[in-house]
Amino acid sequence: MKKMKMEKDPTTLFINTLLFFFFLQFQRFLSVSDSSLFPIEALPTKSGYLPISPTSTSSIFYTFYEAQNSTSPLSQTPLLIWLQGGPGCSSMMGNFYELGPYLVTNSLTLQPNPSSWNRIFGLLFLDNPIGTGFSVASTLEEIPTNQNAVAEHLFAAITRFVQLDHVFKHRPIYITGESYAGKYIPAIACYILEKNSVLKDNERVNLAGVAIGNGLTDPVTQMVTHAENAYYVGLINERQKHELEKLQLEAVEWVERRNWSEATRARNRVLDVLQNMTGLATLYDYSRKAPYEDELVAKFLNIGAVRKALGVKVDELFVYEKCSKIVWAALYADLMKSVKYMVEKILKEEMRVLLYQGQRDLRVGVVQVEAWVKSMKWEGIEEFVNGEREIWKVNGKVAGYVQKWKSLSNVVVLGGGHLVPSDQPLNSQVMIEDWVLEKGLFGSALELNVSTNFVYDG
Ligand SMILES: *[C@@H]1O[C@H](CO)[C@@H](O)[C@H](O)[C@H]1NC(C)=O
Numbered sequence: 001m002k003k004m005k006m007e008k009d010p011t012t013l014f015i016n017t018l019l020f021f022f023f024l025q026f027q028r029f030l031s032v033s034d035s036s037l038f039p040i041e042a043l044p045t046k047s048g049y050l051p052i053s054p055t056s057t058s059s060i061f062y063t064f065y066e067a068q069n070s071t072s073p074l075s076q077t078p079l080l081i082w083l084q085g086g087p088g089c090s091s092m093m094g095n096f097y098e099l100g101p102y103l104v105t106n107s108l109t110l111q112p113n114p115s116s117w118n119r120i121f122g123l124l125f126l127d128n129p130i131g132t133g134f135s136v137a138s139t140l141e142e143i144p145t146n147q148n149a150v151a152e153h154l155f156a157a158i159t160r161f162v163q164l165d166h167v168f169k170h171r172p173i174y175i176t177g178e179s180y181a182g183k184y185i186p187a188i189a190c191y192i193l194e195k196n197s198v199l200k201d202n203e204r205v206n207l208a209g210v211a212i213g214n215g216l217t218d219p220v221t222q223m224v225t226h227a228e229n230a231y232y233v234g235l236i237n238e239r240q241k242h243e244l245e246k247l248q249l250e251a252v253e254w255v256e257r258r259n260w261s262e263a264t265r266a267r268n269r270v271l272d273v274l275q276n277m278t279g280l281a282t283l284y285d286y287s288r289k290a291p292y293e294d295e296l297v298a299k300f301l302n303i304g305a306v307r308k309a310l311g312v313k314v315d316e317l318f319v320y321e322k323c324s325k326i327v328w329a330a331l332y333a334d335l336m337k338s339v340k341y342m343v344e345k346i347l348k349e350e351m352r353v354l355l356y357q358g359q360r361d362l363r364v365g366v367v368q369v370e371a372w373v374k375s376m377k378w379e380g381i382e383e384f385v386n387g388e389r390e391i392w393k394v395n396g397k398v399a400g401y402v403q404k405w406k407s408l409s410n411v412v413v414l415g416g417g418h419l420v421p422s423d424q425p426l427n428s429q430v431m432i433e434d435w436v437l438e439k440g441l442f443g444s445a446l447e448l449n450v451s452t453n454f455v456y457d458g
Pocket residue numbers: 068069113114115116118119
């Protein structure tokens with residue numbers, strides 16, 4: 001989850017404005033060599049805007065990258081949809097900083113990402129909800145304030161996208177994302193399941209599974225683990241633990257009184273105090289010496305030639321922000337509301353669910369996810385909780401741990417923080433590919449290997 005700070009400081013605005021004009025100049029300087037700025041091979045296969053309803057001019061901006069080396073005919077190749085968190089953070093962060101085919105460098109150029117998630121799958125990034133990134137919110141009132149509205153808009157955008165080309169029509173769709181998308185993803189998946197049950201065969205969305213990275217899904221259950229988590233990692237002492245526990249309880253009390261915006265405020269306070277107590281560079285990864293440099297993406301996307309290459313239709317004065325304060329404010333009171341019941345419903349329908357967490361994330365990490373997962377009402381939960389935690393290896397090295405029962409898989413990614421595809425590019429690619437294709441530890445049945453499983457001593 002991206003924490004938004006409301007900047008009151010006018011100097012920040014001034015500096016942003018200065019930076020922006022600097023980039024306008026920079027862009028003119030670069031326009032002589034646009035192709036070096038945005039090489040043709042880095043262009044999305046398709047990009048543009050998807051309407052959210054026939055009666056509105058609001059739309060969701062997308063970039064789509066076809067599979068690079070698909071192992072199946074394109075008409076059957078899985079399609080991954082990526083949703084960023086926030087609320088209000090742009091999926092272009094995922095595109096250019098985490099898992100897209102080209103990532104932005106410190107010198108604001110693009111370099112190929114060999115660990116892209118579109119190696120063998122199509123990959124669609126959606127700036128969700130409207131008002132986020134390059135997505136258009138024609139009126140403030142249309143910006144979603146709850147997960148139903150988010151799902152409704154996403155459903156319209158996804159069905160429209162699938163209609164853009166007959167090659168998309170029957171492909172299995174996997175909805176993936178990170179952080180606050182831990183709420184969007186169950187919401188859109190449930191919405192699709194409901195719609196599919198009343199739609200005709202050829203109008204259904206071919207949903208095949210959902211994958212949530214470091215997700216906020218059941219916020220109260222997740223929030224009350226921070227004090228213990230930080231204490232047992234060795235980052236705070238017992239007195240600080242008690243202090244944090246008191247703040248956590250305050251947030252719980254606001255929830256009990258159904259005062260959702262105060263509950264969000266109280267949760268933010270827990271994390272702010274934890275930040276102050278630990279003095280870490282970022283709670284998103286306790287091992288980092290500096291925060292993630294995802295601001296590079298905003299700098300890159302504020303270059304006119306880059307926007308033009310991406311098919312963005314905004315005037316020069318539009319300032320792209322990695323996270324929208326307006327969308328964040330619209331969903332502020334929604335933040336602490338749980339969508340756990342939606343995940344339960346998805347599992348009951350035997351839809352495949354992958355949860356994965358970078359192990360070093362202190363905001364929405366391993367402990368925060370396990371806390372709500374084990375409290376789920378699902379017939380398989382006991383088997384899941386008591387199941388083996390398998391050691392997961394990539395190229396012979398320990399990459400993390402996989403726990404799986406039927407359609408639910410949970411992965412701990414070692415050496416990763418909040419942005420797993422940035423921190424562990426190759427392992428994240430192996431994980432998503434194996435999970436989608438049900439290979440390795442994600443296999444659907446026990447793969448008996450006779451030569452290694454039966455060694456007779458006689
Ligand atoms: C796709 O295959 C080509 C040719 O083998 C290779 O050069 C390229 O690196 C592959 N792309 C990815 C993302 O693996």
